[in-house]
Amino acid sequence: MAKPLIAGNWKMHGSLALIEEFGRAFATVELPAEVEVALIVPFPYLAQAAQKLASVGVCVGAQTLSDQPSGALTGEVSGDMLRELGARMVLVGHSERRSLFHEDDQAVLGRIRAALAVGLTPILCLGETLEQRDDDRTEAVVLGQLEAVFDALDVDERTRLVVAYEPVWAIGTGRTATPEQAQAVHSAIRQRLVGYSSALGENTQILYGGSMKAANAADLLAQPDIDGGLVGGASLQVDDFLAICQSAG
Structure with missing residues (x-):
């Protein structure tokens, strides 16, 4: 089983004051030991976030x-x-x-290779638009994006990626895939990874990213193939993000 990972994507939001607030909060709250936590912050805040969050076990990432x-x-x-x-x-x-x-699939692959070359863990994001979903092309689009990267990597490189499914129609719209809709796509991704190797399918973290918030996190994270979340807006609210992290335990 893949270890749960909750990653907060701040996008072009945040401040030094918010980093301080998160640092204080994580220092006083005990999170489930089995849950990995990361904050994906804008470039100017990376050094400050890494300094403030390293001691509380929170990983820092770039966008x-x-x-x-x-x-x-x-x-x-x-x-x-x-x-x-x-x-x-x-x-x-x-x-x-x-x-x-x-950024097309080839541009994505180039960035994946650049990340792997310096020891960064890439979180590969996949997802379909509303039009593609309505045309019943969800699996074709999502698995096509996955294969464009994984087909080009060697066996060892594939094990170093995290995958995030983010239905484009559920990002910043207030709409969220139902747990059943999300699970169906996560299951398809898992099965495609098993096609590369059973170990890859079992151990790769597959995150859900599409308006995950404190109110729906537990239901989404209860699905068998959802290993965590790529959290957008809710990751800017300390209490909401901590609640999502707790839900993953």
């Missing part, structure tokens, strides 16, 4: 990275830079990166 190690690439950030600031995880292929910044 994207360049596919290049260095160069004349104004505005880009390399994996080595992220590591130096204390990041241990990085989101790759988030739906907002795919839609707003036009």
